[in-house]
Amino acid sequence: MLGSVLRPYLPARRDRIYLPLVVLACVLFLLYLQPNRPSYGYPLSRAIVHQEGATSDGLITSASLAQLALPRFDKLLKSRILDYDSSLALESIRCPHTHLQSNRDQLANEGEHVWPTMTVRQLQDARDKVIERVKERFGWSVREDAGKSASELDEMxxxxxxxxxxxxxxxxxxxxxxxxxxxxxxxxxxxxxxxxxxxxxxxxxxxxxxxxxxxxxxxxxxxxxxxxxxxxxxxxxxxxxxxxxxxxxxxxxxxxxxxxxxxxxxxxxxxxxxxxxxxxxxxxxxxxxxxxxxxxxxxxxxxxxxxxxxxxxxxxxxxxxxxxxxxxxxxxxxxxxxxxxxxxxxxxxxxxxxxxxxxxxxxxxxAPLYPSALGGPRLGRPYRGHTFCGHTMLQHGLDGSREWDLLRKQGKVADDFVPDRLGEARDFVPPPPLFVHANVLKHTGYALKRGATFKTVKRPRDARLAPHAAAARASWFGSLRHAAAPALESIRQAGLPTQGICVDVWDAAAVDGAGEKVEDAPAGAYEAGEVEVSAWEDEWGGLARGFEEMYYDEGGVAGAW
The missing domain is CATH 3.90.550 (Spore Coat Polysaccharide Biosynthesis Protein SpsA; Chain A)
Structure with a gap:
């Protein structure tokens, strides 16, 4: 009965050999569209079942930890290391554009002169040495049940x-x-x-x-x-x-x-x-x-x-x-x-x-947001169209709604402040800035003084590291397929060799911007496109107001190595 009902919808007998492949393709496609697909994927050949939650309420012993860790080491040690050319061909398909956002110095040095020369044996030796050193540190080198004592492991x-x-x-x-x-x-x-x-x-x-x-x-x-x-x-x-x-x-x-x-x-x-x-x-x-x-x-x-x-x-x-x-x-x-x-x-x-x-x-x-560049307008003549000198990596929080609520209760931002939401991702609230990591200020700040240090922020308008899950799934269908481009794909960053070191970010795809290969762009070209330029103390409901005075009052300096 069921066969007679389905027969009109089934392929001819000679074509049914392809039916399992079609079914398999459909299953894989549906799995891909699952909303809880992890952000950071791992090869199925190495996947190991683990608890979803990170909390560990039970007693951790050397033996219990060895049972979790050693199979992971063994799987990796048994995995094949590809030669350079084979790996590059494969990973270039998986990551076709990441070189555009890679560190230029690293690509010009290691990428051109070192990485292609690394042999399979060199990589195996490096991998083996790290794993063996970790086994020694936990006392698993001889046998896994001869690990650290309970008190030693507890201290670790x-x-x-x-x-x-x-x-x-x-x-x-x-x-x-x-x-x-x-x-x-x-x-x-x-x-x-x-x-x-x-x-x-x-x-x-x-x-x-x-x-x-x-x-x-x-x-x-x-x-x-x-x-x-x-x-x-x-x-x-x-x-x-x-x-x-x-x-x-x-x-x-x-x-x-x-x-x-x-x-x-x-x-x-x-x-x-x-x-x-x-x-x-x-x-x-x-x-x-x-x-x-x-x-x-x-x-x-x-x-x-x-x-x-x-x-x-x-x-x-x-x-x-x-x-x-x-x-x-x-x-x-x-x-x-x-x-x-x-x-x-x-x-x-x-x-x-x-x-x-x-x-x-x-x-x-x-953390879900791309870092912002914090600094100020360039002193003197622009450098190849760059009119901004960043010296600080501004890192953001983790959970937008929760953190903004806490900051309002603490009086850190105005009670009526509501952070902007991003385009169609109406349920995504960008987290607040939390860490002023002035990692380049010691190289750049020799000409900076109080009142002229933390002035301007440059950041992408959509700073999410990956598209919102719902938008990503919707982009497979209809007109959204071309509209929902991967977030940050055109954002570029580089250190500029002037006034010490300056960090800048820009939109390389901007119609009125500098473009990908323009070296002598007009002043301001790198401020165009999907990058916002704003006054540091005017953003985020006043969260940053008074920071520079506080920094210098508590002994902060610019330019000290």
């Missing part, structure tokens, strides 16, 4: 709850840290305990600055164990050491030149953070399809996964997912200890955290 996981972690350095670096801590304690009322990691020689040399920090209260100094690399201009490895070895089980790490706009304690209760127990913040650039990290870690490139991370702030729960987040931190730490290799892929410590989660096939949460 952290026993002191939530806290802020910083790293010190020379006097200039630690003076910037003092400014950030003064603002957190005196202006924002932040009471989170603080740990500062430094080398013994640094602690002895800091003296008065260290005394001023100690007077703020709730600060513990910890001795760094990382080894300074010979000839390195900066001790990048100390950051991985500090985060992994902190006594806090939940860490908000901040660079010394990073000043929060408000007390950031509420981030620990963020739904975005609690989903995976790890939040990374995006950098301006993406990784290109040519980066060997995709072949090394058997992780497919995608426009979302290609966003580089910026580690001026990092939020992590080491006990989350049965302790796997701690394992990821130790992987990142091991990568930093081999910086001669890994920093060729990441351009410093920052992306080793992201690579570590790739290595373990663990999803992570990424």
């Amino acid at each position: 996981l952290g026993t002191s709850g939530r806290g802020l972690v910083f790293t010190a350095g020379n006097k200039d670096t630690t003076s910037r840290l003092l400014t950030s801590l003064r603002i957190l304690r005196k202006r924002h009322g932040c009471t989170l305990p603080v740990e500062i990691f430094a080398y013994p020689s640094e602690m002895q040399a800091l003296r008065d600055v260290k005394t001023s920090i100690d007077e703020l209260g709730g600060v513990t100094w910890r001795e760094a164990q990382s080894v300074r690399a010979d000839g390195a201009w900066k001790s990048f490895g100390i950051k991985g050491d500090a985060i992994a070895r902190s006594s806090f089980s939940e860490v908000l790490y901040l660079d010394s030149d990073n000043v929060p706009l408000v007390d950031p304690t509420f981030l620990f209760d963020s739904p975005t953070y609690q989903k995976h127990g790890i939040v990374l913040w995006p950098d301006f650039n993406r990784d290109s399809a040519a980066n060997p990290v995709w072949r090394l870690l058997s992780h497919p490139c995608s426009p979302e996964a290609a966003w580089q991370a910026e580690s001026g702030q990092l939020l992590v729960d080491k006990r989350a997912r049965g302790g796997l987040n701690l394992v990821a931190l130790e992987v990142a730490r091991a990568m930093m200890e081999e910086e001669a290799f890994w920093f060729r892929l990441s351009g410093g410590d920052k992306d080793t955290f992201r690579f570590a989660f790739f290595l373990l096939s663990l999803p992570y949460s990424m």
Whole structure:
């Protein structure tokens, strides 16, 4: 009966061999359209079942952690590493345009001269060395049941709850840290305990600055164990050491030149953070399809996964997912200890955290907005059409509606302030700016003074790292198919070699802008297009009002290296 009803709709018998393929294609298409599809995909061959929630209420033992971590190591070690040409051909299909948003210096140096020469054997050795070092750190090298004792593992996981972690350095670096801590304690009322990691020689040399920090209260100094690399201009490895070895089980790490706009304690209760127990913040650039990290870690490139991370702030729960987040931190730490290799892929410590989660096939949460560039109008003559000099990476929050409500209750913004929503994504509220990461001010600020430092913000009008889920699904149908282009696809960023270093962002596709290849564009060309230029203190309901005065009043400086 059923066969007679369906017969008119079935293909001829000779064509039915193709029916299973058609059905399979339909199933895959429907799976793709599912609204809860993860933002950061992982190869199905390496997918490992894990709990959705990040919280770990049960007891974590060396054996339980080994059962979670070692199968992930084994799967990666058994995966095939492609040669350079094969990988580039494949990843260029998955990430066809990411090179346009990649770091230009990295592409011109490593991308052209180093990445093509990395052999399969070199990549295998680098991967094996990191995994073996992490196994040694947990005591799993001989056998998995011979790991750390309960007390040793508990210390690694952290026993002191939530806290802020910083790293010190020379006097200039630690003076910037003092400014950030003064603002957190005196202006924002932040009471989170603080740990500062430094080398013994640094602690002895800091003296008065260290005394001023100690007077703020709730600060513990910890001795760094990382080894300074010979000839390195900066001790990048100390950051991985500090985060992994902190006594806090939940860490908000901040660079010394990073000043929060408000007390950031509420981030620990963020739904975005609690989903995976790890939040990374995006950098301006993406990784290109040519980066060997995709072949090394058997992780497919995608426009979302290609966003580089910026580690001026990092939020992590080491006990989350049965302790796997701690394992990821130790992987990142091991990568930093081999910086001669890994920093060729990441351009410093920052992306080793992201690579570590790739290595373990663990999803992570990424803050949802592209960073804004904060600075001021260029002094003197424009440089190739650029009339803006950015020196600060302005990073945003995680959960817009929740965070704006908190800021209104705290009196940080006007009661009647309502943030703009983005186009058709009416249920997406852009989070507020939270971190003033003045990472270039020490290079740029020699001509800057109070009243002329934090003046202008440049940011994309739609700063979402990926299109809104509903818009992305709708874009497959009808007229929206061409209208819903991937967010930020035409946004470019570069450091400009003038007045020290200046950071600028622009819309390369703007009709009246500079275009992709125009070098001597007229003044103001890089301000055209889908990039907003606005006065810093007039934005976000007054959240930033008075920041510059506060910064300088609490000892902030411009230009000190």
